[in-house]
């Protein structure tokens with residue numbers, strides 16, 4: 224089957240940087256997967272996702288999404304992907320509903336279709352009764368859920384999520400992951416980054432472990448655990464591959 228995301232020798236070196244943040248990287252992701260990009264701080268996960276979402280330009284290499292090349296068909300790619308960034312992309316002084324109506328209209332939704340998508344998603348993520356309160360009054364978990372909805376109102380075929388459960392309590396985390404599983408079952412391919420290895424082990428159909436801008440290993444969580452002697456879980460695999468040293472950078 225043709226991959227929905229097909230990355231060929233993609234690299235990124237930020238302006239003025241001595242080193243590449245993503246080294247020539249090849250990766251294929253199939254339609255319907257929940258694909259996890261895992262790696263320590265500075266591994267290159269956000270840089271890779273940002274290139275795939277069209278937020279930053281690659282230094283070299285190529286990729287296609289649903290067969291569309293980022294070089295010549297970037298506008299087509301924009302229409303079929305959704306992006307849930309790590310930083311909240313919300314206007315704090317607007318309500319959740321106002322924020323979402325705005326984001327939905329940016330995606331070209333309008334009228335009843337927009338209103339229905341906003342209302343349905345707010346209900347599914349447990350935010351219905353708070354929808355008209357200002358986002359600045361929300362808890363972290365509530366903001367995460369609104370941020371999530373903002374990226375998927377237009378029913379993207381591929382949804383990129385950068386740490387969608389960071390900093391939320393267990394209840395919000397479960398609501399977010401259950402929602403995403405259902406969303407995936409309805410046909411959207413999910414590509415997400417996380418530092419929560421136990422979450423990724425449960426949630427992902429396949430993962431890649433990155434470090435220094437390269438993929439060190441790729442497969443189902445089970446395959447990766449079988450690859451490393453005595454590994455009990457994905458965390459054991461992760462530490463065996465990337466080591467224990469701190470990855471501080473400023």
Ligand SMILES: Nc1ncnc2c1ncn2[C@@H]1O[C@H](COP(=O)(O)OP(=O)(O)OP(=O)(O)O)[C@@H](O)[C@H]1O
Pocket residue numbers: 237238240244262263264265266267268269270271472
């Ligand atoms: N805008 C930028 N300009 C210069 N260097 C950058 C920029 N953004 C990231 N980098 C560098 O690129 C490398 C990869 O960073 P990136 O944010 O992609 O890693 P990450 O795996 O997402 O890390 P984290 O888990 O901390 O979010 C790091 O060395 C980082 O310092």
